[in-house]
Amino acid sequence: MSNTGKWALWALMIGTAGLATAAPRMALAVMLPEIREQLELSLFQTGLIWGADVLTGVVSSVLGGTLSDRYGARTSLVVACIGTGFFGMARGLVPEFGWLLACSFLTGPFINLIPLNLHKAGAQFFPRRQLSISNAGVSVGMASGFMLGAITAATYLSPWLGSWRLVLALFGSLGILFGCVWLFIPKRTGVDRVAEHAAGHNFTAGLQHVAKLWDIRLMTLANFGYGACVNSMLGYVPLFLRNVGWAGPRADLAVSLFHVASLVATLPFSVWSDRSGHRRSFMLAGSISLSLATFAIPLVANQSVFAVMVVAGLMRDAFMSIMITRLMESEGVGPAYAGSAMGLSMVGMQLGGAVAPAAGNALAALGPGRPFQFWSLLALSAAALFWLVGDRRGPEDSAS
Template sequence: MDKNKHRWILLTLVVITNMLVYAIPSMAISVLSEEISLDLNLSVVQMGVVWGGAGLMGIFTSLLGGALIDKIGAKKIFIFGCLATGLLGAGRGFATNFISLTIIVFLLGAFTPIILNSGYKISGMWFPSEKLGLANGIISMGMALGFLMGSFLSASVLSPLIGGWRNVLILYGALSALLSIPWMMIKTIPDGLSQSSTNQASSIIIKIKHVARKKNIWLIALVYFGVGGGVQGILGYLPLHLRSIGWAPLTADSALSAFHFTSLIFILPIAFWSDRFGARKRMLLVTGLMSAIGALVISISTGGFIWAGIFLAGMVRDGFMTILLTMIVESEGIGHQYVGTATGFVLAIGGISSFLAPPIGNSLESLWSGAPFLFWSILSFAGVFCLRFVVTKKPQTDYNTQRLFATQD
């Protein structure tokens, strides 16, 4: 098959995998939160733990998993990961109380970051540096589409259609497991690249130590900690907040869908501009500030003004994450041997915030309903502040730079 055609087929499979394994099921938890909490008798803080719980295991597995991707290759990770997330994802539908649901969510969170990391590894292998931002933008666009579909379909359409939140999560789990089949059959490494050209002999511990010594990776991780944690909190609490101030359930779910729809529209323009003008850091500064200000607007607004905050934060959500993850592979000292480990390192630090930010923010609801958004806004501003110290370079134009990201599959 033509190499150019194959890379797009491979990227399409990555997009579909991220949608069905992570984006759609994760957003389903948010819009199904009221139904789940009523069925299992959960408090708002407990739902915050469930929503952010996946980030706890991700703290550990993101780091080790990233190094494992560099060691054994993305294909094997995708095959096993789709099976594991499918079984665990379906298992949430059999939870009987807060403890059982939380345990399953924690275990599920061990696999999803590794799968996401593998997708970016694939794009790095097959796409040249000057097109890498666009390729990662397409991956993020698929994620945004998945978030949109999950928020729009799960509670308002699928739950009443197939018998409640349990069956919805079981359905998503089955679809995730089935995706392991195409990954068994597809080629994931370009011709001419071998283990000898990638030098993957170093141990996982050595890889982690190498990445941990890179100041730039720590700074990128802190940016992700702040902005990513703020967004995670917003996504989990927004439907509950809107319903608590009197919005109709369908309108509240539609607001979350609008958040993801605006993100979907702006992902590719943001990614394209960062590639075209080599202005990744400046784009991150602007989009990060927009996300933080959007959360602030939601916090202090009532009525129609809330929509302004939703659109402001939503339009840059996935575009911001796309550019930030692209900057990882372009950082000094991160080449073919360390891209998976470095991405895993950043996701691990971000996982701490994804776990802590939702319940901490939700606990502030007792002050006033918009208080959690103020907390997440401050957290996002802190992340943007760390961004000013990140060192960047313009995207390379040498097509052969894709060899930097090769691995053994």
């Protein structure tokens, strides 16, 4: 592939991550107070809605990673983007809680496959020495989409369009659009190259292979705590701040600052990790800073919340980029097994992100700060597990 074509695909990866994945997820988070009021949901039911698509992503990540290794990233992205858009739009048509929960569950198998396959696509047409840059592009797209969803969905789009339902329909249509764009990416780019390489493998061979790797096991467990904390905290902060008297736009600004900090820091931290080779140090820093900031949110007052949210978000997407790069650098993985390795590792993150919101929200009955303390401990447990993962730099091979 030409150098121009490689960076054009990189730009498409950024757009897909931001507008088909991150923006609709964060839009749902900041519109939860409006949805909760209109559908008369309890705090526990609100937590279930926020975690539902992540829960179904637990199963889809394992199967989707294996399917991606077998059929290729491009084909998987077409299906994932269109499925995300369709069921995302359907959430805006629901009459009550049960239907909203069902549509959120059905969105999960698709929306959670998009980042996985974007990272795999990058591994297929970027050389190893640029792998962090490739993964950072996906993280930049995610951070941009989270910021866009947080700033615009509840404060601007919902009043302008007249309903949270139409906001979900708008973002759903963007998912379908990106699916159609990936459909027309020619196979000669190499984005489906691994599909041919793995076509003769048993369906579960890749999964069985990566499940035996010690690094993958450790990172799967660590990702449970990290994913539980970051997903739960981001879903709860808008509700928490409104409940303590913050105006809606001000509460949304706090969440937006999390993603602004993440967006600004992603590329510098990713390049720094490439040059130093110390992936573990960055994973530790990301987990510990998230834990401390989450614990501090209910303890600080007024403007200090903004500073704490910046600290919490500073390494969020850089962490994802570096963690996935370290995953691909694990002995026995490489491009051929990247989908299976990411799928299995993401199971931990998605399982944590699915069960922890409702579990933490239930603790709010004991005090408004209890959920933050619970999620902070989970992030700290992730740091302890990442400590056991060593640094490893693979050979400087090239993607052809």
